[in-house]
Amino acid sequence: MSDNRAVAIVGRPNVGKSRLFNRLARKRISIVHDQPGITRDVITAEIAEGNYTLFDTGGLGYKGKDTPAALTAASEAQVEFAIAAASLILFLIDGLEGLTALDEKIAAMLRRCKKPVRLVINKADFDDEKIDLAEAYRLGLGEPLRVSAEHGRGEGELRDAILAVLGPVADLDRGRDEAAALGVCFIGRPNVGKSSLSNRLLQSDRLIVNETPGTTRDAIELPFDFKGRDGKMYPFRLIDTAGIKAATKLASPVEYFSRLRSLDAIKNTDVVFLVLDAIEGVTQQDKAIAGEAIKERKPIIVVVNKWDLVRQAFKAQGGFEPYKNERDYREKYEHALFERLYFTPGSPLIFVSAMSGYEVDRMLNAAVKLHRMLDMKLPTARLNKAIGYLAERTPPPAVGGKRFRVYYATQTGNRPFRIKLFCNREEKLTEQYRRYLEAGLVKEFDLAGCPIYFELVGKEKHEPGMSFSAIRAAQELARNPGHEPKWRAAESNSVHETPED
Numbered sequence: 001m002s003d004n005r006a007v008a009i010v011g012r013p014n015v016g017k018s019r020l021f022n023r024l025a026r027k028r029i030s031i032v033h034d035q036p037g038i039t040r041d042v043i044t045a046e047i048a049e050g051n052y053t054l055f056d057t058g059g060l061g062y063k064g065k066d067t068p069a070a071l072t073a074a075s076e077a078q079v080e081f082a083i084a085a086a087s088l089i090l091f092l093i094d095g096l097e098g099l100t101a102l103d104e105k106i107a108a109m110l111r112r113c114k115k116p117v118r119l120v121i122n123k124a125d126f127d128d129e130k131i132d133l134a135e136a137y138r139l140g141l142g143e144p145l146r147v148s149a150e151h152g153r154g155e156g157e158l159r160d161a162i163l164a165v166l167g168p169v170a171d172l173d174r175g176r177d178e179a180a181a182l183g184v185c186f187i188g189r190p191n192v193g194k195s196s197l198s199n200r201l202l203q204s205d206r207l208i209v210n211e212t213p214g215t216t217r218d219a220i221e222l223p224f225d226f227k228g229r230d231g232k233m234y235p236f237r238l239i240d241t242a243g244i245k246a247a248t249k250l251a252s253p254v255e256y257f258s259r260l261r262s263l264d265a266i267k268n269t270d271v272v273f274l275v276l277d278a279i280e281g282v283t284q285q286d287k288a289i290a291g292e293a294i295k296e297r298k299p300i301i302v303v304v305n306k307w308d309l310v311r312q313a314f315k316a317q318g319g320f321e322p323y324k325n326e327r328d329y330r331e332k333y334e335h336a337l338f339e340r341l342y343f344t345p346g347s348p349l350i351f352v353s354a355m356s357g358y359e360v361d362r363m364l365n366a367a368v369k370l371h372r373m374l375d376m377k378l379p380t381a382r383l384n385k386a387i388g389y390l391a392e393r394t395p396p397p398a399v400g401g402k403r404f405r406v407y408y409a410t411q412t413g414n415r416p417f418r419i420k421l422f423c424n425r426e427e428k429l430t431e432q433y434r435r436y437l438e439a440g441l442v443k444e445f446d447l448a449g450c451p452i453y454f455e456l457v458g459k460e461k462h463e464p465g466m467s468f469s470a471i472r473a474a475q476e477l478a479r480n481p482g483h484e485p486k487w488r489a490a491e492s493n494s495v496h497e498t499p500e501d
Helices: 017-025 069-085 101-112 133-137 155-166 194-202 253-267 284-295 307-316 326-340 360-373 380-393 431-444 468-479
Strands: 006-010 043-047 052-056 088-094 117-122 182-187 220-227 233-240 271-277 300-305 349-351 406-413 417-423 452-457
Touching (some): 006 017, 017 155, 101 117, 182 194, 182 253, 182 284, 194 233, 271 360, 300 360, 326 349, 380 406
Parallel strands (some): 088 117, 182 233
Antiparallel strands (some): 043 052
Protein backbone atom coordinates (compact mmCIF):
# COMPACT_ATOMS: atom_id res chain seq x y z
CA MET A 1 0.00 0.00 0.00
CA SER A 2 1.31 3.46 -0.96
CA ASP A 3 1.40 6.36 1.49
CA ASN A 4 1.32 8.78 -1.42
CA ARG A 5 -2.08 8.24 -2.96
CA ALA A 6 -1.66 10.00 -6.30
CA VAL A 7 -2.43 8.75 -9.81
CA ALA A 8 -1.16 10.42 -13.01
CA ILE A 9 -2.65 9.98 -16.50
CA VAL A 10 0.04 10.35 -19.18
CA GLY A 11 0.26 9.78 -22.90
CA ARG A 12 0.83 11.51 -26.21
CA PRO A 13 -1.53 14.31 -27.25
CA ASN A 14 -5.15 13.68 -28.20
CA VAL A 15 -5.53 10.11 -26.91
CA GLY A 16 -8.33 11.13 -24.48
CA LYS A 17 -6.47 11.85 -21.23
CA SER A 18 -8.70 14.75 -20.24
CA ARG A 19 -11.85 12.83 -21.09
CA LEU A 20 -10.70 9.90 -18.93
CA PHE A 21 -9.79 12.34 -16.15
CA ASN A 22 -13.30 13.81 -16.22
CA ARG A 23 -14.79 10.31 -16.25
CA LEU A 24 -12.87 9.25 -13.13
CA ALA A 25 -13.52 12.59 -11.40
CA ARG A 26 -17.25 12.30 -12.27
CA LYS A 27 -17.37 15.93 -13.41
CA ARG A 28 -16.06 18.16 -16.19
CA ILE A 29 -12.83 19.66 -14.87
CA SER A 30 -10.35 19.43 -17.74
CA ILE A 31 -11.23 21.05 -21.05
CA VAL A 32 -11.95 18.38 -23.68
CA HIS A 33 -11.43 19.22 -27.35
CA ASP A 34 -10.20 17.43 -30.44
CA GLN A 35 -7.36 19.91 -30.89
CA PRO A 36 -4.11 18.35 -29.60
CA GLY A 37 -2.20 20.08 -26.82
CA ILE A 38 -5.19 21.61 -25.01
CA THR A 39 -4.02 20.49 -21.56
CA ARG A 40 -0.78 22.26 -20.65
CA ASP A 41 -0.80 22.45 -16.87
CA VAL A 42 -1.25 19.53 -14.49
CA ILE A 43 -4.92 19.52 -13.48
CA THR A 44 -5.83 17.77 -10.22
CA ALA A 45 -8.96 16.31 -8.65
CA GLU A 46 -9.61 14.56 -5.35
CA ILE A 47 -11.28 11.17 -5.98
CA ALA A 48 -13.43 10.40 -2.94
CA GLU A 49 -14.12 6.73 -3.78
CA GLY A 50 -10.48 5.77 -3.40
CA ASN A 51 -9.24 8.76 -1.40
CA TYR A 52 -6.54 9.65 -3.92
CA THR A 53 -5.44 12.60 -6.05
CA LEU A 54 -5.75 12.29 -9.82
CA PHE A 55 -3.46 14.21 -12.21
CA ASP A 56 -4.33 15.12 -15.79
CA THR A 57 -1.13 16.05 -17.62
CA GLY A 58 -0.17 17.89 -20.77
CA GLY A 59 0.46 15.94 -24.00
CA LEU A 60 3.96 14.48 -24.10
CA GLY A 61 6.11 15.45 -27.04
CA TYR A 62 3.59 17.75 -28.69
CA LYS A 63 5.24 20.02 -31.28
CA GLY A 64 2.19 21.80 -32.66
CA LYS A 65 2.63 24.85 -34.86
CA ASP A 66 0.72 27.09 -32.44
CA THR A 67 2.91 26.11 -29.47
CA PRO A 68 6.34 27.71 -28.98
CA ALA A 69 9.23 25.40 -28.15
CA ALA A 70 9.54 26.90 -24.67
CA LEU A 71 5.89 26.15 -23.98
CA THR A 72 6.30 22.55 -25.15
CA ALA A 73 9.28 22.09 -22.84
CA ALA A 74 7.30 23.54 -19.93
CA SER A 75 4.38 21.21 -20.64
CA GLU A 76 6.68 18.16 -20.63
CA ALA A 77 8.16 19.37 -17.35
CA GLN A 78 4.68 19.21 -15.85
CA VAL A 79 4.37 15.57 -16.97
CA GLU A 80 7.71 14.79 -15.34
CA PHE A 81 6.42 16.45 -12.17
CA ALA A 82 3.32 14.23 -12.21
CA ILE A 83 5.39 11.08 -12.78
CA ALA A 84 7.67 11.99 -9.89
CA ALA A 85 4.75 12.78 -7.58
CA ALA A 86 2.48 9.84 -8.47
CA SER A 87 2.45 6.39 -6.92
CA LEU A 88 0.62 4.95 -9.95
CA ILE A 89 0.82 5.96 -13.63
CA LEU A 90 -1.93 5.29 -16.16
CA PHE A 91 -0.36 5.23 -19.63
CA LEU A 92 -3.12 5.94 -22.14
CA ILE A 93 -2.90 4.96 -25.81
CA ASP A 94 -5.39 5.22 -28.67
CA GLY A 95 -6.85 1.80 -29.52
CA LEU A 96 -8.16 2.88 -32.93
CA GLU A 97 -5.05 4.63 -34.24
CA GLY A 98 -2.63 1.96 -33.08
CA LEU A 99 0.83 2.49 -31.67
CA THR A 100 3.05 5.36 -32.81
CA ALA A 101 6.77 5.95 -32.42
CA LEU A 102 5.94 8.48 -29.70
CA ASP A 103 3.92 5.86 -27.78
CA GLU A 104 6.94 3.56 -27.80
CA LYS A 105 9.22 6.39 -26.68
CA ILE A 106 6.91 7.19 -23.75
CA ALA A 107 6.65 3.50 -22.82
CA ALA A 108 10.43 3.22 -22.67
CA MET A 109 10.58 6.25 -20.39
CA LEU A 110 7.90 4.78 -18.11
CA ARG A 111 9.67 1.42 -17.89
CA ARG A 112 12.68 3.28 -16.50
CA CYS A 113 10.75 5.34 -13.93
CA LYS A 114 10.44 2.42 -11.43
CA LYS A 115 6.83 3.28 -10.62
CA PRO A 116 3.77 1.05 -11.02
CA VAL A 117 2.34 1.59 -14.53
CA ARG A 118 -0.96 0.34 -15.96
CA LEU A 119 -1.37 0.42 -19.71
CA VAL A 120 -4.86 1.65 -20.68
CA ILE A 121 -6.24 1.36 -24.22
CA ASN A 122 -8.79 4.09 -24.84
CA LYS A 123 -11.51 4.39 -27.48
CA ALA A 124 -12.38 0.70 -27.11
CA ASP A 125 -16.01 1.51 -27.91
CA PHE A 126 -16.58 -1.30 -30.39
CA ASP A 127 -15.75 -4.96 -30.87
CA ASP A 128 -12.39 -6.05 -29.55
CA GLU A 129 -11.16 -7.18 -32.97
CA LYS A 130 -10.53 -3.52 -33.76
CA ILE A 131 -7.94 -3.44 -30.97
CA ASP A 132 -4.50 -4.92 -31.68
CA LEU A 133 -3.68 -6.42 -28.27
CA ALA A 134 -0.46 -8.04 -29.50
CA GLU A 135 0.82 -4.59 -30.42
CA ALA A 136 -0.07 -3.29 -26.94
CA TYR A 137 1.68 -6.22 -25.20
CA ARG A 138 4.83 -5.37 -27.16
CA LEU A 139 5.23 -2.24 -25.02
CA GLY A 140 6.27 -4.46 -22.10
CA LEU A 141 3.89 -2.89 -19.57
CA GLY A 142 1.78 -5.94 -18.77
CA GLU A 143 -1.85 -6.70 -19.54
CA PRO A 144 -3.67 -3.65 -20.90
CA LEU A 145 -7.04 -2.41 -19.63
CA ARG A 146 -9.59 -1.55 -22.33
CA VAL A 147 -11.80 1.48 -21.72
CA SER A 148 -13.97 4.02 -23.44
CA ALA A 149 -13.47 7.35 -21.70
CA GLU A 150 -16.34 8.80 -23.69
CA HIS A 151 -18.95 6.11 -23.07
CA GLY A 152 -17.73 4.56 -19.79
CA ARG A 153 -16.79 1.07 -20.94
CA GLY A 154 -14.29 -0.54 -18.54
CA GLU A 155 -14.59 2.26 -15.97
CA GLY A 156 -15.32 -0.11 -13.09
CA GLU A 157 -12.40 -2.36 -13.94
CA LEU A 158 -10.06 0.63 -14.15
CA ARG A 159 -11.18 1.94 -10.74
CA ASP A 160 -10.60 -1.54 -9.24
CA ALA A 161 -7.14 -1.71 -10.81
CA ILE A 162 -6.21 1.68 -9.33
CA LEU A 163 -7.26 0.63 -5.82
CA ALA A 164 -5.43 -2.69 -6.21
CA VAL A 165 -2.18 -0.71 -6.47
CA LEU A 166 -2.96 2.03 -3.94
CA GLY A 167 -4.36 -0.33 -1.33
CA PRO A 168 -7.35 0.05 1.01
CA VAL A 169 -8.41 3.49 2.20
CA ALA A 170 -9.20 2.61 5.81
CA ASP A 171 -7.57 4.65 8.58
CA LEU A 172 -6.15 7.17 6.16
CA ASP A 173 -6.00 10.76 7.35
CA ARG A 174 -4.97 13.52 5.01
CA GLY A 175 -4.44 15.79 8.01
CA ARG A 176 -6.07 18.78 6.35
CA ASP A 177 -9.58 20.14 6.60
CA GLU A 178 -10.32 21.05 3.00
CA ALA A 179 -13.78 22.34 3.92
CA ALA A 180 -12.18 24.94 6.20
CA ALA A 181 -9.62 26.05 3.60
CA LEU A 182 -9.97 29.60 2.33
CA GLY A 183 -10.47 29.56 -1.42
CA VAL A 184 -8.68 32.33 -3.31
CA CYS A 185 -8.91 32.88 -7.03
CA PHE A 186 -6.74 34.92 -9.40
CA ILE A 187 -8.70 36.53 -12.22
CA GLY A 188 -7.62 38.98 -14.88
CA ARG A 189 -6.75 39.48 -18.51
CA PRO A 190 -4.31 37.10 -20.20
CA ASN A 191 -0.63 37.70 -19.43
CA VAL A 192 -0.97 39.99 -16.39
CA GLY A 193 1.00 37.52 -14.24
CA LYS A 194 -1.62 35.33 -12.55
CA SER A 195 0.40 32.12 -12.87
CA SER A 196 3.58 33.91 -11.80
CA LEU A 197 1.83 35.07 -8.63
CA SER A 198 0.62 31.52 -8.03
CA ASN A 199 4.15 30.19 -8.38
CA ARG A 200 5.45 32.83 -5.99
CA LEU A 201 2.84 31.85 -3.38
CA LEU A 202 3.58 28.17 -3.81
CA GLN A 203 7.35 28.80 -3.96
CA SER A 204 7.69 26.48 -6.92
CA ASP A 205 7.28 26.29 -10.68
CA ARG A 206 4.15 24.23 -10.18
CA LEU A 207 2.30 26.17 -12.88
CA ILE A 208 3.45 26.94 -16.41
CA VAL A 209 4.52 30.57 -16.83
CA ASN A 210 5.23 31.79 -20.35
CA GLU A 211 5.25 35.15 -22.09
CA THR A 212 2.78 33.81 -24.64
CA PRO A 213 -0.68 35.11 -23.60
CA GLY A 214 -3.21 32.39 -22.86
CA THR A 215 -0.81 29.75 -21.56
CA THR A 216 -3.09 28.68 -18.72
CA ARG A 217 -6.31 27.29 -20.18
CA ASP A 218 -7.86 25.47 -17.22
CA ALA A 219 -8.70 26.64 -13.73
CA ILE A 220 -6.23 24.78 -11.51
CA GLU A 221 -6.94 24.23 -7.82
CA LEU A 222 -4.02 23.70 -5.44
CA PRO A 223 -3.96 23.42 -1.62
CA PHE A 224 -1.31 25.20 0.46
CA ASP A 225 -0.85 26.61 3.96
CA PHE A 226 0.10 30.14 4.95
CA LYS A 227 1.49 31.52 8.21
CA GLY A 228 -0.33 34.74 8.99
CA ARG A 229 0.83 37.82 10.88
CA ASP A 230 -0.60 36.31 14.07
CA GLY A 231 1.66 33.25 13.72
CA LYS A 232 -1.23 30.89 12.96
CA MET A 233 -1.29 28.54 9.98
CA TYR A 234 -4.19 29.04 7.58
CA PRO A 235 -5.18 26.44 4.96
CA PHE A 236 -5.81 27.85 1.49
CA ARG A 237 -7.17 26.60 -1.82
CA LEU A 238 -5.51 28.46 -4.68
CA ILE A 239 -7.31 28.58 -8.02
CA ASP A 240 -5.21 29.80 -10.94
CA THR A 241 -7.46 30.58 -13.88
CA ALA A 242 -6.99 31.21 -17.54
CA GLY A 243 -7.07 34.84 -18.64
CA ILE A 244 -10.65 35.93 -19.22
CA LYS A 245 -11.04 37.28 -22.73
CA ALA A 246 -14.01 39.33 -23.86
CA ALA A 247 -16.76 37.11 -25.25
CA THR A 248 -16.52 38.92 -28.60
CA LYS A 249 -12.78 38.13 -28.88
CA LEU A 250 -12.92 34.37 -28.38
CA ALA A 251 -11.12 32.81 -31.34
CA SER A 252 -11.91 29.14 -30.75
CA PRO A 253 -14.17 26.72 -28.83
CA VAL A 254 -11.20 26.07 -26.51
CA GLU A 255 -11.06 29.74 -25.51
CA TYR A 256 -14.84 29.74 -25.04
CA PHE A 257 -14.81 26.79 -22.64
CA SER A 258 -11.69 28.13 -20.92
CA ARG A 259 -13.56 31.38 -20.24
CA LEU A 260 -16.53 29.46 -18.81
CA ARG A 261 -14.19 27.49 -16.54
CA SER A 262 -12.66 30.70 -15.20
CA LEU A 263 -16.11 32.15 -14.52
CA ASP A 264 -17.06 28.93 -12.69
CA ALA A 265 -13.91 29.31 -10.58
CA ILE A 266 -15.17 32.71 -9.39
CA LYS A 267 -18.37 31.07 -8.14
CA ASN A 268 -16.45 28.42 -6.18
CA THR A 269 -14.02 30.71 -4.36
CA ASP A 270 -14.20 32.76 -1.15
CA VAL A 271 -11.99 35.75 -2.02
CA VAL A 272 -11.14 37.03 -5.50
CA PHE A 273 -7.77 38.57 -6.44
CA LEU A 274 -8.27 40.87 -9.43
CA VAL A 275 -4.83 41.11 -11.07
CA LEU A 276 -3.96 44.25 -13.04
CA ASP A 277 -0.85 45.29 -14.98
CA ALA A 278 1.16 48.09 -13.31
CA ILE A 279 2.25 49.55 -16.64
CA GLU A 280 -0.90 49.17 -18.73
CA GLY A 281 -3.30 50.42 -16.07
CA VAL A 282 -7.02 49.59 -15.94
CA THR A 283 -8.53 48.58 -19.28
CA GLN A 284 -12.14 48.13 -20.31
CA GLN A 285 -11.61 44.37 -20.11
CA ASP A 286 -10.35 44.67 -16.51
CA LYS A 287 -13.56 46.52 -15.72
CA ALA A 288 -15.64 43.76 -17.32
CA ILE A 289 -13.76 41.05 -15.41
CA ALA A 290 -14.28 42.87 -12.10
CA GLY A 291 -17.95 43.04 -13.02
CA GLU A 292 -18.09 39.23 -13.22
CA ALA A 293 -16.88 38.98 -9.59
CA ILE A 294 -19.33 41.68 -8.51
CA LYS A 295 -22.12 39.77 -10.25
CA GLU A 296 -21.31 36.72 -8.09
CA ARG A 297 -21.13 39.01 -5.00
CA LYS A 298 -17.58 37.94 -4.17
CA PRO A 299 -15.17 40.00 -2.03
CA ILE A 300 -12.41 41.52 -4.15
CA ILE A 301 -8.78 42.38 -3.45
CA VAL A 302 -7.22 44.42 -6.26
CA VAL A 303 -3.63 43.33 -7.00
CA VAL A 304 -1.42 45.50 -9.21
CA ASN A 305 1.34 43.21 -10.49
CA LYS A 306 4.71 44.00 -12.15
CA TRP A 307 5.42 46.84 -9.72
CA ASP A 308 9.12 45.95 -9.97
CA LEU A 309 9.07 47.44 -13.49
CA VAL A 310 7.74 50.73 -12.09
CA ARG A 311 10.37 50.85 -9.34
CA GLN A 312 13.16 50.06 -11.80
CA ALA A 313 11.97 52.76 -14.18
CA PHE A 314 12.11 55.45 -11.50
CA LYS A 315 15.48 54.29 -10.20
CA ALA A 316 17.30 53.80 -13.48
CA GLN A 317 15.46 55.75 -16.17
CA GLY A 318 13.94 58.69 -14.35
CA GLY A 319 10.48 57.19 -14.35
CA PHE A 320 7.50 57.98 -16.57
CA GLU A 321 6.37 61.37 -17.76
CA PRO A 322 4.66 63.36 -16.28
CA TYR A 323 4.98 61.62 -12.89
CA LYS A 324 7.40 63.09 -10.35
CA ASN A 325 8.34 59.87 -8.56
CA GLU A 326 7.14 56.38 -7.67
CA ARG A 327 4.83 57.71 -4.97
CA ASP A 328 3.21 60.16 -7.37
CA TYR A 329 2.75 57.37 -9.94
CA ARG A 330 1.16 55.12 -7.30
CA GLU A 331 -1.25 57.83 -6.13
CA LYS A 332 -2.32 58.71 -9.67
CA TYR A 333 -2.67 55.01 -10.54
CA GLU A 334 -4.86 54.41 -7.49
CA HIS A 335 -7.06 57.42 -8.28
CA ALA A 336 -7.53 56.34 -11.90
CA LEU A 337 -8.13 52.75 -10.85
CA PHE A 338 -11.03 53.48 -8.53
CA GLU A 339 -12.49 55.97 -11.00
CA ARG A 340 -12.84 53.11 -13.46
CA LEU A 341 -13.64 50.40 -10.92
CA TYR A 342 -16.12 52.58 -9.05
CA PHE A 343 -18.32 49.56 -8.28
CA THR A 344 -15.66 48.00 -5.98
CA PRO A 345 -15.89 50.47 -3.07
CA GLY A 346 -13.16 50.13 -0.47
CA SER A 347 -11.52 47.06 -2.02
CA PRO A 348 -7.98 46.55 -0.61
CA LEU A 349 -5.36 47.64 -3.15
CA ILE A 350 -1.95 45.96 -3.07
CA PHE A 351 1.02 46.75 -5.34
CA VAL A 352 3.12 43.61 -5.81
CA SER A 353 5.78 41.97 -7.95
CA ALA A 354 5.53 38.27 -8.72
CA MET A 355 9.05 38.44 -10.13
CA SER A 356 10.76 39.81 -7.00
CA GLY A 357 8.23 38.75 -4.36
CA TYR A 358 7.59 42.37 -3.34
CA GLU A 359 4.56 42.60 -0.96
CA VAL A 360 3.17 39.22 -2.12
CA ASP A 361 2.49 38.04 1.45
CA ARG A 362 0.25 41.07 1.95
CA MET A 363 -2.24 39.52 -0.46
CA LEU A 364 -2.81 36.50 1.77
CA ASN A 365 -2.87 38.53 4.99
CA ALA A 366 -5.50 40.74 3.37
CA ALA A 367 -7.49 37.66 2.33
CA VAL A 368 -7.40 36.26 5.89
CA LYS A 369 -8.59 39.60 7.29
CA LEU A 370 -11.33 39.95 4.68
CA HIS A 371 -12.46 36.35 5.22
CA ARG A 372 -12.96 37.07 8.93
CA MET A 373 -14.85 40.29 8.23
CA LEU A 374 -17.43 38.43 6.17
CA ASP A 375 -18.90 36.91 9.36
CA MET A 376 -19.44 40.24 11.15
CA LYS A 377 -22.81 41.14 12.65
CA LEU A 378 -23.83 44.74 12.04
CA PRO A 379 -25.65 46.31 15.04
CA THR A 380 -29.16 47.25 13.95
CA ALA A 381 -29.21 50.60 15.74
CA ARG A 382 -25.89 51.66 14.22
CA LEU A 383 -26.97 50.40 10.78
CA ASN A 384 -30.13 52.52 10.81
CA LYS A 385 -28.26 55.53 12.11
CA ALA A 386 -25.67 55.19 9.31
CA ILE A 387 -28.32 54.97 6.60
CA GLY A 388 -30.11 57.96 8.14
CA TYR A 389 -26.92 60.01 8.09
CA LEU A 390 -26.16 59.04 4.46
CA ALA A 391 -29.66 60.06 3.34
CA GLU A 392 -29.50 63.38 5.18
CA ARG A 393 -26.04 64.16 3.78
CA THR A 394 -27.03 63.31 0.20
CA PRO A 395 -30.79 62.92 -0.32
CA PRO A 396 -31.82 60.39 -2.99
CA PRO A 397 -32.85 61.81 -6.38
CA ALA A 398 -36.51 62.25 -7.19
CA VAL A 399 -37.81 59.58 -9.55
CA GLY A 400 -41.19 60.38 -11.04
CA GLY A 401 -41.65 63.12 -8.48
CA LYS A 402 -40.99 60.80 -5.51
CA ARG A 403 -37.83 60.10 -3.52
CA PHE A 404 -36.64 56.71 -2.32
CA ARG A 405 -37.06 56.40 1.47
CA VAL A 406 -35.90 53.77 3.92
CA TYR A 407 -37.98 53.26 7.06
CA TYR A 408 -35.98 50.51 8.69
CA ALA A 409 -32.92 48.36 7.95
CA THR A 410 -31.70 45.08 9.41
CA GLN A 411 -28.98 42.57 8.50
CA THR A 412 -30.34 39.22 7.35
CA GLY A 413 -27.21 37.33 6.27
CA ASN A 414 -23.50 37.14 5.53
CA ARG A 415 -21.28 36.20 2.58
CA PRO A 416 -22.33 38.58 1.11
CA PHE A 417 -23.69 40.98 3.69
CA ARG A 418 -27.45 40.97 3.17
CA ILE A 419 -29.35 43.98 4.43
CA LYS A 420 -33.11 44.15 4.23
CA LEU A 421 -34.41 47.67 3.59
CA PHE A 422 -38.07 48.41 4.35
CA CYS A 423 -38.81 51.27 1.98
CA ASN A 424 -41.57 53.22 0.27
CA ARG A 425 -41.06 52.02 -3.32
CA GLU A 426 -38.40 49.62 -4.54
CA GLU A 427 -38.26 51.12 -8.04
CA LYS A 428 -37.29 54.54 -6.65
CA LEU A 429 -33.80 53.31 -5.72
CA THR A 430 -31.49 54.21 -8.60
CA GLU A 431 -28.34 52.19 -9.32
CA GLN A 432 -26.15 55.21 -8.58
CA TYR A 433 -27.78 55.80 -5.20
CA ARG A 434 -27.53 52.11 -4.38
CA ARG A 435 -23.77 52.31 -4.93
CA TYR A 436 -23.64 55.42 -2.75
CA LEU A 437 -25.36 53.63 0.13
CA GLU A 438 -23.16 50.54 -0.28
CA ALA A 439 -19.96 52.62 -0.29
CA GLY A 440 -21.14 54.54 2.78
CA LEU A 441 -21.80 51.36 4.75
CA VAL A 442 -18.48 49.85 3.66
CA LYS A 443 -16.73 52.91 5.06
CA GLU A 444 -18.85 53.10 8.24
CA PHE A 445 -18.29 49.48 9.24
CA ASP A 446 -14.77 49.11 7.76
CA LEU A 447 -15.88 46.39 5.34
CA ALA A 448 -13.20 47.09 2.72
CA GLY A 449 -13.65 44.64 -0.15
CA CYS A 450 -16.83 43.00 1.21
CA PRO A 451 -19.89 42.89 -1.02
CA ILE A 452 -23.20 44.26 0.27
CA TYR A 453 -26.56 43.20 -1.11
CA PHE A 454 -29.79 45.09 -0.42
CA GLU A 455 -33.07 43.19 -0.19
CA LEU A 456 -35.80 45.75 -0.77
CA VAL A 457 -39.26 45.41 0.77
CA GLY A 458 -41.63 48.03 -0.60
CA LYS A 459 -44.68 49.34 1.22
CA GLU A 460 -47.05 47.13 -0.76
CA LYS A 461 -44.86 44.02 -0.37
CA HIS A 462 -43.85 44.03 3.27
CA GLU A 463 -43.83 40.70 5.05
CA PRO A 464 -46.98 39.46 6.80
CA GLY A 465 -46.90 40.29 10.48
CA MET A 466 -44.51 43.23 9.96
CA SER A 467 -46.74 46.28 9.64
CA PHE A 468 -45.28 49.69 8.99
CA SER A 469 -46.35 50.81 12.44
CA ALA A 470 -44.31 47.92 13.84
CA ILE A 471 -41.41 48.96 11.65
CA ARG A 472 -41.65 52.51 12.96
CA ALA A 473 -41.73 51.22 16.53
CA ALA A 474 -38.62 49.12 15.90
CA GLN A 475 -37.05 52.14 14.25
CA GLU A 476 -37.66 54.28 17.32
CA LEU A 477 -36.26 51.55 19.55
CA ALA A 478 -33.14 51.38 17.36
CA ARG A 479 -32.62 55.12 17.84
CA ASN A 480 -33.22 54.99 21.59
CA PRO A 481 -32.19 51.56 22.96
CA GLY A 482 -33.72 50.84 26.35
CA HIS A 483 -36.56 53.35 25.93
CA GLU A 484 -40.15 52.92 24.84
CA PRO A 485 -40.58 53.97 21.21
CA LYS A 486 -42.36 57.27 20.69
CA TRP A 487 -44.27 57.80 17.47
CA ARG A 488 -43.63 61.06 15.68
CA ALA A 489 -46.32 62.21 13.29
CA ALA A 490 -43.94 64.09 11.01
CA GLU A 491 -40.21 64.18 10.52
CA SER A 492 -37.78 65.93 8.27
CA ASN A 493 -36.87 64.63 4.82
CA SER A 494 -34.77 61.69 6.03
CA VAL A 495 -34.87 57.90 6.13
CA HIS A 496 -37.30 58.09 9.06
CA GLU A 497 -40.12 59.88 7.22
CA THR A 498 -43.71 58.75 7.44
CA PRO A 499 -44.54 56.14 4.78
CA GLU A 500 -46.25 57.63 1.77
CA ASP A 501 -48.46 56.06 -0.82
